Amino acid sequence: MMSLRLDPYLVMEGNAKEAIQFYEKALGAQLVFQQTFGEFPENPEFALPDEAKGLIGHAMLVIGEARLMLSDTFPGMPVQKGNNVTICISTSDADKSKQLYHALEDGGRVIMPLSETHFSPGYGQVTDKFGVTFHIFTDRPMNQ
Secondary structure, three states: OOOEEEEEEEEEOOOHHHHHHHHHHHHOOEEEEEEEHHHOOOEOOEOOOHHHOOOEEEEEEEEOOEEEEEEEOOOOOOOOOOOOEEEEEEEOOHHHHHHHHHHHHOOOEEEEEEEOOOOOOOEEEEEOOOOOEEEEEEOOOOOO
């Protein structure tokens, strides 16, 4: 059975670690995943600036029955109105990910093409024609 969920995704200005601690205290959030940009696999075509290595590349908190995802913005990519709060659409079906991505791309603009990454068989970012940014995330099958 295919799953589909929408989760808020916050993009912070270098203070994601502080935000995580704040939401743990204020909302009783539980940190279930955290990875810095420095912990991502190295990309030989793109050297990671030293100031980015300790920043949060991705984190997930669970608050009650909800998930909240967040990261720091990558150095040189300023946070601005419209991209500081985004929506992550997660599905277990790669074909559904493609369908959603291309539907949202219509009249919008691609931030990151939908492709296989170290953390997902299909991940991309697109801003729709209304200026709302979506992360399309394909869950890995449970047996991998």
